[in-house]
Every structure is written in structure tokens, then in C-alpha cells.
Amino acid sequence: MPNLRAEDLRALLGRDLPGLLQEAYPLHLAPPPAHGHAPPPFTTADALVDADRIIEAALYLRDTLGYAFLSDICVVDYLADGVFELVYRFYHVEGGPSLALKARVPRESPQVPSLTPHWPGANFHEREAFDLYGITFVGHPFLRRIYMWDEFEGFPMRRDFPKQGDKYIGEEE
């Protein structure tokens, strides 16, 4: 059973695909509050790769390391830092813990090469990320909304999407 950890993956990527890894600068969960203690920025041990070379990294995990199951593509909106972080999570079919690849794109022009031409299982994950966060996957053969209706404009999972409801009454933005 493969038992690679995030640190091992970073070492492997650094050895086999030079120039791919990026330095993960710490991110803020929330903008600093007007008063009081701000939570410190944080970073994780996962491999942060160049967003333009995500295909190369993903195919390395699949073809060389055997992590053939792309479990999900998750997007995290770091509004305070102005980036979207994409988390690609891979599993080995023989078991073991998962591995994650991360890529950061600016919020103004979120564009990532699409994995779908090489990896058909990424199709719906990428359409979901496009639907809810507005990430444009360049090269996707059929990039349109999957949950919301086609006529809808806006990306409802972004953190600056307006929210109004009983829970938020009286809450200052």
C-alpha cells in the first residue's frame, strides 16, 4: 500500500519536475478585524505547484506514482489575499492516504489549464468549480454550468457573493 506523505511528494516533485514547485506564502482566513486579535496567517505542507503546469504535475501523480483516482477538485476563496486556491485530491486505488496538489490563481483572472482532455474524471469537478467559483478551465471541452441554471449570472460560493437572511440581520459587513 503506498504511504506517501505530503513532504515526500514535495521531495519527489522537486527531484523529477524541477521548477514546478512554488513557495507557499501564508494565507489569511479572514481580513484583519478592525479591533482585537487577528488570527495568524497559515500554510500547509501540501505541494503548491505552478498553476500553468498543473497538467504536468497531475499526470506525474497518475502515471509515475500511480495515484489514478482524482477524488475532487476543491476551491478555497482567500478573499483577503486575493487568490483562489485549487486543491486537487488524489487517491491510490490500492489504498493509503490521499495526496493533494494545490495551485493558486488570482481572483481577478482565475484561469487554469483543464485536466479533462487527459483525465475524463475531472470533467464534472471542473464544471462545478466553474459554476460556483467562476474558475475558467482553459481547454475544457464543455465548460458550462452544472448546478445552477444556464441563465444565472454570478458565482454563489465566492465569499463576496451577497448573502441576506435572518441569520445575517444586523450583521455589519
Place this chain on the structure above:
Amino acid sequence: MADVNNLQQDLEQQGIFLSTVNRFYNWGRRSSIWPMSFGLACCAIEMMAFGLSRYDVARFGAELFRASPRQSDLMIVAGTVTKKMLPQVVRLYNQMAEPRYVISMGACATSGGPFRDGYNVVRGVDLFLPVDVYIPGCPPRPEALMHALITLQEQIDGQKLGHLRWYGKGEKPQMHDFPVPTFGAMGLEVDGKLVDPVGGLPLLSPYTSPENGEHKSGQLEHPQIARRFPIMDPAIELESALKARGMSPEIAANDLKRGEVSDA
């Protein structure tokens, strides 16, 4: 039944059956309420248990789950109604033949439940359909659904043929189809007008229930809160997610039109 009396029981013992048209007709209708087999979320699992042998709704004559709205009398809205599903729900209701009833089963169908403040869930199906019986719970047990059915049967027992909201002379509200919402750029629309924005409060009032199920209550939810979506209006420059930069022309002109939010 309400109008059973001793004379009638005496006569029935001697083989004479006396009734009124109302009572006989209501007995027939309330003893064969056929639900539509139509489930939306986890409440539908409880609805299936309600139909099967352990809870055995056949005792109440409602065991025949029909696969077609044309043959069913009762729509059990069993589960979360998402905005994407709502047009189909309303269209199915419109296709049912009168008399028709709606049971709103569970917290989600009644009010949106835990997803009430989300962007994708209708805040209560009674904004678009007249609901006869509400069931609290998440999910309600099959006994609760059975109680709702018995409550509906009692409501039917109390009805008078000439005063039903479907029958009789004159312009009856339910002679027309309920408006089926369409998908728009900001949310659900009726006749091209935004009624249920994504991520915001609905702009229409619920139907009151159950006596005059076809009437709107006319009361908007939280009318004091302005309905605004600056991020979705490209003409407005944003200061933050919920705040536009500068002063709006309405405030500048002191022309807020507060009293003119119409009941959609």
C-alpha cells in the same frame, strides 16, 4: 364523523342507510387521497416507510402512490425544494386535477430548514404553492406524516360542496394555473420579474393556509430590509460585498419609495 347521531345508528342497525350528499361525497374523497409518488430529499425515505407495511397507510386509503400528477389528489412535498427544482414542482401541481391538496413535509419544505439562508433553497414552498398541512421535523417520523394525513381528512370532512375553492359559480382563484417560475440572471422570475433572488430574501409573500389556500398573505418576510444585489449589477462600483461605493441616487434624491414594495 361529525354528523353521526343515535337515530342514524339505529337505522343502520336495521339496514337503512341515511346520509347527506355532502357527507357521502366527503367520505368518498377523504377515503381515497392518492398521493403523487414524488420525493425530493431525505423526507422521502420517511414517506416510503409511511406507505409500506409497517405503518401501512392503506388503512387510510392513501396507499396508492400514483406516478402521474393527473391521477393524484395529494402532493407531499417531501424534502428540500431547491430553486432549480421549483419550476417542476409548480408545474406538477398545476397538472394535478382538482380537488388537490399539498402537504409540506419537514422543515426544508416548510421554511427552507437548515438551508434557509443559503443561495439555492426556496424559503418555504408556500411562497409558490398553497399548503394545506405543514409537518415540522427533520425529518418527521412516519407517524407525523400519518397525523398530517388524518388532519387533511378532517379538513375534507368539514368542507361544504358549494363553498369549495374549486367548485361553484363565479371567478375562482384556482381556475388558473399557478405561475411557474422561470430561471433568470439573478434568480427565479415570474413574468420576467425577479421574485426569488439567489442569495437574498424572497420578494413575494406566502400563500395563507388552509382555509383560503389560494390567497396571498401579502406580508413580505423582513420588509424593512432592502433587497439589493450590488455585486450582480455591473453598473455599481463596490466598496465591499454588500456595500456600493458612494451614495445611491435614490438616497441623494431622498426618494426611497419605501412604501411601494409591491406584493409580487
